[in-house]
Amino acid sequence: MRPRPRLLPALLVLQALLVASPIATIDNLITAPRAVGAQALRADLPATIASGLPFVVALLPVSMLAVAVAIGRRTPGAYVGAGIVSVIALLVGVLPGQRGMTTAAPVLHGIPLVLVAAATLVLLVRTRAQRTRDLGRSRVGRATAALLVGGFVALAALGATRGSIPVAPIAAAVSQDLDFDRAEPRGSIEAEPSVQHPGLAPDPDSNIHGDAAMSDAYTDREVLDPRDARVIRRHLGGVCASVLRDEHDRLVAVCVNATRVTINVLDPHTLEVLARRHVADRPFRLDFATNFAGGGYAVLDADQRVVLPTSDGWITRWSVADDAGEPQVEPVDEFDIGDGLLDGEGINSALPGEEGQLWVVGQLGSVASLDTSTGRAEWMRFEDADIENSFAVGSDGRAWVVTSRDLVALRAVGGRPQVQWRQDYDAGTRRKPGQTSRASGTTPTLMAGERYVAITDNADPRMHVVVYDARARIMGAKAICRVPVFAPDRSATDNSLIAIGDSLIVESNYGYNLFDATFGRSTEPGLVRIDVTEDGCETVWSNDEIRIPSTVSKGTAAGVIATYTKGESVAGIDAWWFTAVDATTGDVMWRRLAGTGPMVNNHYAATYVGPDGSMYVGVTGGLVALVPPPG
DSSP states (O other): OOOOOTHHHHHHHHHHHHHOOHHHHHHHHHHHHHHHHHHHTTTOHHHHHHHTHHHHHHHHHHHHHHHHHHHHTTOTTHHHHHHHHHHHHHHHHTOTTOOSSOSSSSOOOHHHHHHHHHHHHHHHHHHTOOOOSOGGGSHHHHHHHHHHHHHHHHHHHHHHTOOBOOOOHHHHHHSOSEEESOSSOSOOOOOOOOOOOTTBSSTTSSSTTSSTTOOOEESSOOOOOTTSOEEEEEEOSSEEEEEEEOTTSOEEEEEEOSSEEEEEEEOTTTOOEEEEEEEEEOOOOTTGGGOOTTTTOOEEBTTSEEEEEOTTSEEEEEEEEOTTSOEEEEEEEEEEOGGGSOTTOOEEEEEEOSTTEEEEEETTSEEEEEETTTTEEEEEEOTTOOOOSOOEEOTTSOEEEEOSSEEEEEEEETTEEEEEEEEEOOOOSSOOTTOSSSSOOSOOEEETTTTEEEEEOOOSSSEEEEEEETTOOSTTOOOSEEEEESBTTBOOOOSOOEEETTEEEEEOOTTOOTGGGSTTOOOOOOEEEEEEETTEEEEEEEESSOOOOSOBOEEETTSEEEEEEOOOOTTOOOEEEEEEEETTTOOEEEEEEEEESGGGOOTTOBEEEOTTSOEEEEETTEEEEEEOOOO
């Protein structure tokens, strides 16, 4: 064999640093097995595998370093191992969603990793190394494997004995717990509560956006002072996007993973699970991380029933307490409406309309009016259009739906949906990074006493906040205003606008996906307040530093925007923060560390504020909360 090149071990070490920072690698090796152990108790194999993905990613740089050492020791099979790990690194570097060189070094991925991996493979080919024994038969390989397997089993057992979400220990140890400026905002915002929908549980706790207007605003509560608050992390086996509050002041969290949906009744102060039930299955799909049908949206109706669409065309309703008021999840009734859906079409959301009626929207443009007294559904379809989000319902029973082509208002006439109001918008030419579809990323928001309805478009180079007159009775009326937001060619959102009084707040989600929110990276920054006036719209402030990867933020009339943020980290640390922003100035008032690592990524779930000021955020592992101290 020709002498080995001295450059080869150096290239493998460089690949390891480009795949993940040392801190992220060690943290993932420690936390992922604990997550697998916690999930395995729920007998959910796909979710257990998903919980271990960070461990698999962490093994890659460890393998590269082991192979580099093996080459230095002239271990048989080292060249074969170098080829295998370099091919995997090459694939990682070209994965969809990679944005090339990011601003957070040394976690670069993308182009640099591809170049280094390619150079390693070229060097290997030129040496014409012979295949010998596998690396795993060497003492180095056996020792490494034994250490990893033994450590995995021990940590998995530890995770199985605890109900909390594991966090990355090194990242947590070196992260600041509290970044504090002040607890009180500079001012408040004049706002009246939205009209209470008679078919929903009391506002603002009936659905992911709070009320039927989808305002994402609280007019009856403030955000707590974070200095004496405590952080709780509860593992619930999936992303808990819809967190509702029942008449007994208990949380009702609807949690979704790749294959199943559960309803969890929780103590709001401790997140103790009081009742839990597996209520639906989801067929595994490659787009499961961005497919919200069949569990992403759920509502609590006026009769304290969870209204939950399923992935196979059913609308189900579930009680969350027995006759004595004790927590218990039981089926109430169900409606099979799958015959009206297209092949492969899931139901995104269902909301009460007029008395005894449910509005239902499907992903591929199907809309139904369901009469719950007869079980009959009447359908209409928007051709060549998708519906990716939920919708709003006005006090007059009209449903406000944004498709990938239009914003429409629907009324059930004789039980059949009919378009009564329609406006087109610029849907753009591409699905931007951070979006789940090529269209508006917002659920429509009714505001200012339902005088206006607001969405964002998908225009390039800059997205616009677009406000329409909701009272207009004609088709094609012009928008009241179209305000461009965020940086050119870095402008997108996939979350509903916050509407407090006459003010709108919009966040940037450009660049988000599960992979690009790891290893110290984050999304493009941006948070903007726009006020609607008699003369149009005006931008009040723009925060160009705050990074909100994907949460459904909330606003309060007391003057605080409650959100969930993640900055960039040169060290590769993934720290997630409960964050309060002054709605008057746009300044960050404080941040409190919610946790570290991929299990506390909110992944399109919402931030909620409780009556006592507590903050709750659904995350990939379940739910995190910032609550007042006991007593």
